[in-house]
Every structure is written in C-alpha cells, then in structure tokens.
Amino acid sequence: MKKNNTQNNDPIGIFDSGLGGITVAKALMKLMPHEDLVYFGDTARVPYGTKSRESIVRFSVENAEILMKHKVKIIVVACNSSSSCSLETLQAQFPVPVIGVISPGARQAAAATMNNRIGVIATSATVNSGAYDKFVHVFAPQAKVFSQACPLFVPLVEEGWSGKKIALDIANEYLKNLKKYKVDTLVLGCTHYPLLKNILRQAMGAKVKLVDSAEEVVWEVKRVLQEKALIKDGRAKGKYEFLVSDRPQSFEKIAQRFLGDKIKIKLVNTK
Amino acid sequence: MKKNNTQNNDPIGIFDSGLGGITVAKALMKLMPHEDLVYFGDTARVPYGTKSRESIVRFSVENAEILMKHKVKIIVVACNSSSSCSLETLQAQFPVPVIGVISPGARQAAAATMNNRIGVIATSATVNSGAYDKFVHVFAPQAKVFSQACPLFVPLVEEGWSGKKIALDIANEYLKNLKKYKVDTLVLGCTHYPLLKNILRQAMGAKVKLVDSAEEVVWEVKRVLQEKALIKDGRAKGKYEFLVSDRPQSFEKIAQRFLGDKIKIKLVNTK
Numbered sequence: 114m115k116k117n118n119t120q121n122n123d124p125i126g127i128f129d130s131g132l133g134g135i136t137v138a139k140a141l142m143k144l145m146p147h148e149d150l151v152y153f154g155d156t157a158r159v160p161y162g163t164k165s166r167e168s169i170v171r172f173s174v175e176n177a178e179i180l181m182k183h184k185v186k187i188i189v190v191a192c193n194s195s196s197s198c199s200l201e202t203l204q205a206q207f208p209v210p211v212i213g214v215i216s217p218g219a220r221q222a223a224a225a226t227m228n229n230r231i232g233v234i235a236t237s238a239t240v241n242s243g244a245y246d247k248f249v250h251v252f253a254p255q256a257k258v259f260s261q262a263c264p265l266f267v268p269l270v271e272e273g274w275s276g277k278k279i280a281l282d283i284a285n286e287y288l289k290n291l292k293k294y295k296v297d298t299l300v301l302g303c304t305h306y307p308l309l310k311n312i313l314r315q316a317m318g319a320k321v322k323l324v325d326s327a328e329e330v331v332w333e334v335k336r337v338l339q340e341k342a343l344i345k346d347g348r349a350k351g352k353y354e355f356l357v358s359d360r361p362q363s364f365e366k367i368a369q370r371f372l373g374d375k376i377k378i379k380l381v382n383t384k
Numbered sequence: 385m386k387k388n389n390t391q392n393n394d395p396i397g398i399f400d401s402g403l404g405g406i407t408v409a410k411a412l413m414k415l416m417p418h419e420d421l422v423y424f425g426d427t428a429r430v431p432y433g434t435k436s437r438e439s440i441v442r443f444s445v446e447n448a449e450i451l452m453k454h455k456v457k458i459i460v461v462a463c464n465s466s467s468s469c470s471l472e473t474l475q476a477q478f479p480v481p482v483i484g485v486i487s488p489g490a491r492q493a494a495a496a497t498m499n500n501r502i503g504v505i506a507t508s509a510t511v512n513s514g515a516y517d518k519f520v521h522v523f524a525p526q527a528k529v530f531s532q533a534c535p536l537f538v539p540l541v542e543e544g545w546s547g548k549k550i551a552l553d554i555a556n557e558y559l560k561n562l563k564k565y566k567v568d569t570l571v572l573g574c575t576h577y578p579l580l581k582n583i584l585r586q587a588m589g590a591k592v593k594l595v596d597s598a599e600e601v602v603w604e605v606k607r608v609l610q611e612k613a614l615i616k617d618g619r620a621k622g623k624y625e626f627l628v629s630d631r632p633q634s635f636e637k638i639a640q641r642f643l644g645d646k647i648k649i650k651l652v653n654t655k
Contacts, residue, residue, distance in 0.1 A: 157439050158429050163542070168428050168630040268539045271434070279553050286550065359439040 121343045124149035124354070125334065126185030126209075128176040131159035132357075133267075133304030134191025135371040137214070140331045141189070142353070145338075148345050149352045151183045153381070157359035160267055161194040162236020162303065169238055173199035177207055179356070179381065185209060186343050189334055193302045193326060194236045197244035210337050215239075217333045218300050218326030219248030225322045226298040229256040232291040232321075234313075235302030237262040245302060259294045263287045263303075270305045271367055275312060284309065284316040292317065300324045308370070356381045392614045395420035395625070396605065397456030397480075399447040402430035403628075404538075404575030405462030406642040408485070411602040412460070413624070416609075419616050420623045422454045424652070428630035431538055432465040433507020433574065440509055444470035448478055450627070450652065456480065457614050460605055464573045464597060465507045468515035481608050486510075488604045489571050489597030490519030496593045497569040500527040503562040503592075505584075506573030508533040516573060530565045534558045534574075541576045542638055546583060555580065555587040562588070569593045579641070627652045 125145075127138050131154050138152050153176055155161075161169050173195045177188055188203065188211045190196045196213030203211040222231045222245075231253075233245045240262040249258050265283050274280050291299065299321050301307055307325050314323065338344050345351075355378040361367070368378065396416075398409050402425050409423050424447055426432075432440050444466045448459055459474065459482045461467045467484030474482040493502045493516075502524075504516045511533040520529050536554050545551050562570065570592050572578055578596050585594065609615050616622075626649040632638070639649065 157435065163632050164428065165631050165635075264543050265536070265539050265545075268536050272535050274536075277557075279550065279557065282550050282553065286548075360436050361434050364436075 120186060122345050123184050123186040124151045124352075125187055125189060126151050126153070126180030126183065127189040127191050128153040128155070128173075128180060128195070129191040129304060130154070130161040130172075130195060131156050132367050132371050135368070136304050136307060137189060137191035137327045137330060138353075140328055141334060142351065144331045144335060145351070147348055147351055151180060151185055151354045152356065153179050154355075154357045156357045156361050156364070160236070161192060162238045162267065163264060164238065166198045166238065166242065169194055169198040170202050173203060174206060177203050177211070181207065181209075183354070187212065187334065187338065189330065190214065191304055191327065191330070193304065194238040197239040197242035210341065212330060212333055212337060214326040214330045215244045216248045217329035218302065218324055219245055220252045221329045222298050222300045222324045223249055223252035223256060225324060226253065226256060228295070228297045229253065230294060230296045230298075231256055231258050232294070232296035232299040233258060233260040233302050234263050234266070234287065234291075234299065234306060235260065236267070237264060239302050245300060259291055259296055261287055261291055266309060267303065267305045270308045270370075273366070273370065275308050280309065280312045281315055284312045288313075288316045296321065298322045298324060300326065302326060355379065358382075391457060393616050394455050394457040395422045395623075396458055396460060397422050397424070397451030397454065398460040398462050399424040399426070399444075399451060399466070400462040400575060401425070401432040401443075401466060402427050403638050403642050406639070407575050407578060408460060408462040408598045408601060409624075411599055412605060413622065415602045415606060416622070418619055418622055422451060422456055422625045423627065424450050425626075425628045427628045427632050427635070431507070432463060433509045433538065434535060435509060437469045437509065437513065440465055440469040441473050444474060445477065448474050448482070452478065452480075454625070458483065458605065458609065460601065461485065462575055462598065462601070464575065465509040468510045468513035481612065483601060483604055483608060485597040485601045486515045487519045488600035489573065489595055490516055491523045492600045493569050493571045493595045494520055494523035494527060496595060497524065497527060499566070499568045500524065501565060501567045502527055502529050503565070503567035503570040504529060504531040504573050505534050505537070505558065505562075505570065505577060506531065507538070508535060510573050516571060530562055530567055532558055532562055537580060538574065538576045541579045541641075544637070544641065546579050551580065551583045552586055555583045559584075559587045567592065569595060571595045571597065573597060626650065629653075
C-alpha cells in the first residue's frame, strides 16, 4: 500500500458494520467539535457479529480502504466485532494510526471493578475472539472476565423494542449467568447495546457499573491525535460526511434512532 | 450473457441469503431423489430481509452467476426476500428457468382460504415489495391480504430459542393485528419461519392454516422440469453440493438445525 501523507487537517475516519458506530461519531463530535469526520457504515453486509473471523477481517480491510480514499489521518474502528478480529491486521496494513474500541473499554472496566469480576456482553464474534479477556488482563491481571454473547440484542434495538417488556425478558435470559457470577462491572461490548442501558440496569441491578466502549474510545482518539500532532488547526466547526454501502429498508428509522437528528447520508458502492 | 446449453442431467441450482433455504433443498431431495443439487448460501451477506431492494437484486444476480458456473439447468430462488425483489431481473438475465417461492406460496394460500382473508408474515423487504399481495390476487382476485414484517423471527430461530416462552411472546406481539383481522390462512413468507410452526400455531390458534412456501415451490420445480423435458435420466441417487460465502460463528449449530444431519459444506469466494 502506498504511504499516505497524513496531515493534521485531514478528517478522522470511522467505520462500523452498520449504523451503531454513529454513537462513536457523535461522541467524537462532542469531544472535538472542530475535527472533520468521515463515517462509513457497511450496511450492505451488516451484521458482522455472527460471521467468521476471516470474513470480518476481509470486510474491515475493505472498509479501511474506503476511508483511506477520503484521506483520513486516523482510522477509528467503531465496531466491536471488527476491532476484536481485525485490529492487528489493519494496524499492520495501513499507514495511519488505527484505534479499536476493545482496549479503551477494557481499561475502563479494569479501573471500575472493585471485586475483580467483570462481565462482557457482545456479539458471538467478539466473545469468541477473546479480545476483551486479553485486554482486561493487560490492565488488571488478577481480574476474572465472564463473557456472554447476546445475538438478539442488535435486532431488538433495530426493531425499536428497547423499551418493551420482551426486551427485559431477553436481557434476563442472557444475563442470568453474569448475575450468578456476581460481576460488579459490565462492558457493553457492541455499539448497539448503549440503547438498551435502561433494560440492562434493570436486569443487572443499579449497583453494577456499565462501561460503554463507545464513550471510552473517543478519549483514546484524542490522546493519539495530540501525541502525533494531528489535531486540526483553527476553530472552525467540523464537517461531517456519512457513507453507507446500502440504504436498508428501515434506514431512516434506524439512523434517526442513533443520531437523534437529521444528517445527510451518501450511498457508496462496495464489493 | 452467453447462452447456456441446458441439459437434463445437469444439477438443479438453489440459492438463499443463508442457510434457511436448506429446507427447500431437503424438500427437493425428498420429491426428486435422483436429481443432483447445487446449493449456495450467501452467509457472508446474510440477512437480505432488512436490506434495500437494489442491494438484494445485486446480490441475487451474483448468486445466480455462481450457480451458472456450476452448469445448473434451473435456478430455484429459495429466499423470499430475493424472490420478491429480484425474480423478474433474474428471469430476464439468465438463460435457464428461474423459480421463486412467492407465486407457489400465494397460489396455495389462495386455494386454502375460506373467508378470503390471508395473512402474510415475512421480512421487511418481502412485505415492502408487495409481491405476495400481487400474486395472491392473480389466483384469488377477491382476497384481502394482510402483511406483517417480523424481523426478530430469523435471529430467534438462529439463536435456537424457537421453543422458549420468549418466542411465543414475540409471536403474540407480531401477530396481534393479523388475529384482529381474522385471517384464516397464514403464509410463512421466510424460509426460517417453518421452524417456528409450533409457536405460530399457538399464537394464531389451531384453525388458521399455515402455508409453507418452501414446501410449495418444489412442486413448481418438478412441473417446470417435466414441462421442459429436464428430468434427469436414470435412477441413480442424486449428488449434492453445498456452497456458502462464509462459515459464520455458529455455522455448524445452525446447519445442523436446518439439515438434521451432517452434510459437507464448501466455502466459496464471493465479492
């Protein structure tokens, strides 16, 4: 791959398997309102969390290539499944810093736990990768990590049923083992899960700390940009570009759910 | 596209967005045990039912091209979302007969209803296409069709929760309007739904007839093969080839759920 001339006034690139990563984009806009952003959601191939490691790596490399065409200065992998399977490949293959959501979430969980028992809820791909276990142990070698895949949470959020009794029933079913293991900290290891926070709090009890990886990663992005002298010049408000590989059936409804307000989204062709 | 020399000893081609269409493959094996089959499941891009019409058409054309490389004599579109969005395009573009699941299911529903009130449950793509409404009216112009998208049913089946109380709660939520409309016939307009038959019967009541499109399409395939003199010679047992574009995380478990027994499945590269 050709060396990219990274420049501090180039945009921050973010990709996700779909629209969930918009929560990361929003957090970045809030923390660094002057930075330009290019977001790519691979809505044609969403979800990633049920697919194989090999496919997730291949999709992630293609997504990063799309962002590189937009001359991004840093790549933020907003998707947990993609971060947990492809981060090392992306870091080896692309000439800009690549930041995933796993390490920031794991560090925050390690800092938050008092009893060294940490729960992680995520997709099957993320759970099977063992990435959270690995990174939690970097920051808290003595901690025990209990993971639970929750494949129904993403469609539940996209259906707009986060507030229904059924959502609580499903959460209780998935979380019963984590409650039994007495975790005092729960990592929301998928960008959709923060939209289930109320339900998760009800299911786990008010004392369990919820760690939102999407919230944590933006601090890591800021730290890396500062360290590498990549902060944008001037005080002009950032420009935002949102790209997707498909406009799914319920696109407007789902985008609205994540964004809260209207943003113009462009369709791009992928493989 | 080059004209294909179709021959009666070539295999039957079947594609689906994922593994749900294996139910169609199994029904074909039972009805015509001498025929060879090539099945392709686009597991890398599954599901289709939430995606746009344009993407579904593009994916379907690519899937049909994969089957044509295996010299199939007929293409069976086992996926309802794909049948409802792309059948006309495929029929125009490929030199072999292309059969979808919508028309056979609609015909069966039109024959089964006594009160001319037919319910259809399907993905968002299928419901939005209006394909069942259109085909039911071909066979029963006076019938009323009531459609309901049920996006949580597919992940529910893939999670293996078809027998749980939560599945019944979700079914009751989705079906409450169809019950109110007093449909006497319900089309299961997605290849995953037959695995929820018990739950659907409980939710709708024993008097409502359930129409399984996957069961109906195989009769249409046989009829077309006979009509076009494409029935395989001899009495040797058919050979089966199963291809997928990804081996998802829970692949073995899901394949097992649909097949009931072990079949060797090969990974092929798609875009």
